[in-house]
Amino acid sequence: MLDSFFDHAAITDGITVRVSAQFLPEQSSAQEHRWFWAYHIRIENGSDRAVKLISRHWRITDAGGAVNLVEGEGVxxxxPLLRPGDSHDYVSGCPLATPWGSMEGRYTFTAADGERIEAAIPFFPLEAAETTPR
Structure with a gap:
C-alpha cells in the first residue's frame, strides 16, 4: 500500500522506492520552454540485510519523445547506508522543455557480501498544472 503522500512505488528484493512529483509554476516559463518539477523520493529497506546506495540511473522523457539518460554516484x-528497516528521503528537481513528460529508472545498491541489487524507481508522469505563458 502506498503512503498517502507518495503516488508511485516499486519494490525490488525488499527495497521499496516511493515517489511523489510536484509541478513548480514559479520556476517554469512557457515562453522560455522551461517547465520544472520537484520530486520527493523515499527509499525503504525492508530486506534483512544492510545495503548501500552506490549509483542512480534515470530515464527522463519529454513530450516530444526526447530521452535524457542520467547516471551518477549516489543521490x-x-x-546512504540503509540497515534493515531504515529509510532515506531526498528531494531533487527535473526541468523539461515541454509541459509534460516522465521519469523512471533504478538505483544500484551493494550488500555487505558484495552482491549488487538493481532496485526499480517506478515510472511517474510529470504534468504541468499550468501551461500559460509568463
Missing amino acids: VGEQ
Missing part, C-alpha cells in the same frame, strides 16, 4: 551527493 544528491550522498551514498
Whole structure:
C-alpha cells in the first residue's frame, strides 16, 4: 500500500522506492520552454540485510519523445547506508522543455557480501498544472 503522500512505488528484493512529483509554476516559463518539477523520493529497506546506495540511473522523457539518460554516484551527493528497516528521503528537481513528460529508472545498491541489487524507481508522469505563458 502506498503512503498517502507518495503516488508511485516499486519494490525490488525488499527495497521499496516511493515517489511523489510536484509541478513548480514559479520556476517554469512557457515562453522560455522551461517547465520544472520537484520530486520527493523515499527509499525503504525492508530486506534483512544492510545495503548501500552506490549509483542512480534515470530515464527522463519529454513530450516530444526526447530521452535524457542520467547516471551518477549516489543521490544528491550522498551514498546512504540503509540497515534493515531504515529509510532515506531526498528531494531533487527535473526541468523539461515541454509541459509534460516522465521519469523512471533504478538505483544500484551493494550488500555487505558484495552482491549488487538493481532496485526499480517506478515510472511517474510529470504534468504541468499550468501551461500559460509568463
